[in-house]
Amino acid sequence: MNLRIPGPIPVPEDILATMATPMMNHRGPQFKELLYRVTDGVKQVFDTKNDLYILTSSGTSAMEAAIVNTLSPRDKVLNVSIGSFGDRFGQIAGIYGADITKLDFPWGSTVDIDALRDTLKANPGIGTVMVTHNETSTGVTNDLEAIASVVKGEFDKLLLVDGISSVCSIPLQTDAWGCDVVATASQKGWMLPPGLAFISFSERAWEAHASAKMPKFYLDLAQYRSYYEKGQPPYTPAVSIYYALDLAIAQLQEEGIDALFARHARIAEMTREGIKDLGLSLFPDERYASNTVTAVSIPEGVVASDLLRIVREDHNVVLGGGQGPVDGKIFRIGHMGKTTSDDIRGVLDALAASLPKLGFAPAGAAR
Ligand SMILES: Cc1ncc(COP(=O)(O)O)c(C=O)c1O
The missing domain is CATH 3.90.1150.10 (Aspartate Aminotransferase, domain 1)
Incomplete structure (x- = not known):
């Protein structure tokens, strides 16, 4: 079958086969090595020195994690949207009680940088901007570097990015562009099955975390941070997809x-x-x-x-x-x-x- 939907994508045979490797103790020394190795590899792809966590869940969970780990109910947030996934980002924040200002552009078009600047100028109370890098529903890539240069460079806001269908396929320089949080998922450019999500988290995002009051349990990144120091994820990970990730990263590095x-x-x-x-x-x-x-x-x-x-x-x-x-x-x-x-x-x-x-x-x- 020629599966040409925008995720899940066909997974190469050798990567599929590696998932037949027997389970290991996710709290043992072998998994610790694996966790550190794949996290470093994923960080290279994100082009970041920020913290990065691997969640066992789909991309939407990483979007939700970006929100609940940085925001409190009634925080003013700018939801920039050019399609369905941009709308979803705002919808999640709204459900948790954020005070959303929507900046929508017609489906099929891209973010207008002047309109973004004008909106931030007109709404000084906004502390966070959420945006989609690559809008999968319309096949459009936003100029994230230009967006970030306004959001961070001109207004110094917290920037949350949905990079689910861009990271590992389209250049995204997390640190150089100043993206505080970037979310992505395994079933896109990573050549993996669905089941893992990756989220990078900057120092500034950790500062926001310290006062963030939105409820969270499975997605509380403080748990991921403290367990990471021990070489473990806080909850049972999708071990088989970690095996696949390990091989996929080796292949990416080779290419x-x-x-x-x-x-x-x-x-x-x-x-x-x-x-x-x-x-x-x-x-x-x-x-x-x-x-x-x-x-x-x-x-x-x-x-x-x-x-x-x-x-x-x-x-x-x-x-x-x-x-x-x-x-x-x-x-x-x-x-x-x-x-x-x-x-x-x-x-x-x-x-x-x-x-x-x-x-x-x-x-x-x-x-
Ligand atoms: C840009 C974007 N955001 C969010 C999602 C949602 O990800 P998931 O279906 O893995 O939860 C997708 C999935 O297609 C996407 O392409």
């Missing part, structure tokens, strides 16, 4: 992180060019189209669910649909991890063969 980013950029470019060659349109403006997920507009007259069904049933290609307001209007092609040009060719060929059955003549003969 080199810059080479990995360049490979993602190449595959994304090939995807976008192939889509345009078919006569289809990218959903976002190409200038900020993501290198991990390509969102494509469904052509007039084509029923999205029919297209996804035909490529799946006839060509074994599994694509992502649209979510929320773009449900039925876009489809998405995931290209994180070890996506090859053959994988993408398979997607483009499946689309070229399927679209005519739905009344759309692809322009792709030239391809």
